[in-house]
Amino acid sequence: MSAHYDIAVIGGGAAGLAAAVAAARTGRATLLLDKNPAPGGTGGFSGLTTLCGLYDDGGNHLNDGFAHEFAGAITEAPPLKMGRVWVLPYRPEKFRAAAQKFISATPRLTTAWNSPLADVIVADHRIISLNGFKIGAVIDCSGTAEVARAVGVECLETDDSTQAPAVVFPLSHVTRELLTPADAAQILLPLARAGFPPVNFQSNLDPGSLTAKFSGAPEQVPALLEFLRANVPGFENCHSLVTRFSATRRAGRMIIGQHVLTGAEVLAARTFPDAVARCAWPVEQWNVAGKASLRYLPPGANYEIPARSLRAVKVKNLFMAGKTLSADVDAIASARVMGCCLATGAAAGKLAANFLDSASPA
Numbered sequence: 142m143s144a145h146y147d148i149a150v151i152g153g154g155a156a157g158l159a160a161a162v163a164a165a166r167t168g169r170a171t172l173l174l175d176k177n178p179a180p181g182g183t184g185g186f187s188g189l190t191t192l193c194g195l196y197d198d199g200g201n202h203l204n205d206g207f208a209h210e211f212a213g214a215i216t217e218a219p220p221l222k223m224g225r226v227w228v229l230p231y232r233p234e235k236f237r238a239a240a241q242k243f244i245s246a247t248p249r250l251t252t253a254w255n256s257p258l259a260d261v262i263v264a265d266h267r268i269i270s271l272n273g274f275k276i277g278a279v280i281d282c283s284g285t286a287e288v289a290r291a292v293g294v295e296c297l298e299t300d301d302s303t304q305a306p307a308v309v310f311p312l313s314h315v316t317r318e319l320l321t322p323a324d325a326a327q328i329l330l331p332l333a334r335a336g337f338p339p340v341n342f343q344s345n346l347d348p349g350s351l352t353a354k355f356s357g358a359p360e361q362v363p364a365l366l367e368f369l370r371a372n373v374p375g376f377e378n379c380h381s382l383v384t385r386f387s388a389t390r391r392a393g394r395m396i397i398g399q400h401v402l403t404g405a406e407v408l409a410a411r412t413f414p415d416a417v418a419r420c421a422w423p424v425e426q427w428n429v430a431g432k433a434s435l436r437y438l439p440p441g442a443n444y445e446i447p448a449r450s451l452r453a454v455k456v457k458n459l460f461m462a463g464k465t466l467s468a469d470v471d472a473i474a475s476a477r478v479m480g481c482c483l484a485t486g487a488a489a490g491k492l493a494a495n496f497l498d499s500a501s502p503a
């Protein structure tokens with residue numbers, strides 16, 4: 142007889158980690174499965190160093206529970222205000238270590254790394270088995286709706302025209318401050334004149350180091366570094382410890398659930414009677430030329446995410462969170478940030494457990 146888990150979570154990024162820990166903390170036997178060798182997902186492995194979506198305009202936490210707890214576990218410095226929004230600077234290695242620590246501290250949680258989603262069996266509108274394990278409920282946190290695709294549930298997609306990829310890498314030995322937009326403009330202008338696609342530089346926790354988000358191709362990074370060293374004061378000795386560059390994809394796939402959260406609802410700061418998470422991040426889109434467009438909520442406002450946006454239609458025991466939650470192309474451009482992924486993940490874990498508590502025996 143194959144092993145049985147109450148809840149299976151696919152994807153060990155911010156959303157999947159939160160979902161798995163929250164589900165297992167209810168006492169349900171939970172399996173967290175990822176094709177990667179370790180937990181962390183985009184937040185732990187792509188070079189990102191700012192956790193967005195945790196705070197309101199005043200720098201206060203929007204969500205209690207796991208999002209707050211995880212932020213506490215990786216905090217080394219206070220949140221930073223960047224323009225109109227607050228972000229938490231972090232180190233990717235600390236993100237990965239904290240993820241592992243939460244997993245180890247959760248007794249009912251089992252992990253399966255290097256385990257791509259293989260076969261999913263549905264009977265009577267329920268997933269009954271996944272990768273050979275008997276399953277009570279499933280949470281798709283794959284970022285690309287892998288479970289939904291496997292069982293034929295309809296999805297929406299973002300693409301590179303509004304969610305362009307970027308090459309993210311650290312740049313050390315920079316002796317120049319980048320505190321204001323004017324500071325940044327002095328660097329970006331010569332780069333643009335030289336024909337490079339846009340680069341976004343952010344300070345990180347290491348003194349003299351920046352995190353670069355480059356909208357060009359990975360092969361262009363060495364030329365970009367050479368140009369910076371030769372032409373931009375303060376960057377003469379800059380270098381990156383990373384030697385193999387790759388692009389990280391912003392685009393993903395959203396499962397159509399019982400409520401599709403829309404960009405209009407986000408910007409109108411909509412509330413819901415079945416709200417399970419809150420977010421205030423602007424609708425942040427990146428066009429193919431690597432230019433960002435930010436549409437903000439009214440000052441001081443936040444929007445809510447309803448439980449129905451974490452529940453699939455047709456397949457009764459399928460839930461989703463993070464980049465795969467039920468949202469349109471504009472709404473996900475806000476809700477995809479990691480603070481929101483942590484909050485929706487934790488909510489999906491509890492919803493899946495509640496579903497099993499109330500579900501009649503199959």
Ligand SMILES: Cc1cc2nc3c(=O)[nH]c(=O)nc-3n(C[C@H](O)[C@H](O)[C@H](O)COP(=O)(O)OP(=O)(O)OC[C@H]3O[C@@H](n4cnc5c(N)ncnc54)[C@H](O)[C@@H]3O)c2cc1C
Pocket residue numbers: 151152153154155156157174175176177181182183184189190191192193194256257258282283284285287306307308309354389390391392462463464465477478479480482
């Ligand atoms: C260039 C770029 C810059 C960004 N900047 C920021 C930022 O500064 N701050 C911020 O908060 N957010 C930022 N984001 C957004 C944010 O990082 C992601 O949207 C968020 O991390 C998504 O989390 P997730 O848990 O939903 O998915 P992911 O972190 O993508 O995790 C999905 C997991 O599912 C696994 N998986 C996928 N398919 C399968 C399969 N078939 N079988 C098994 N496992 C599978 C993957 O291996 C992965 O571990 C950025 C994103 C990009 C691309």
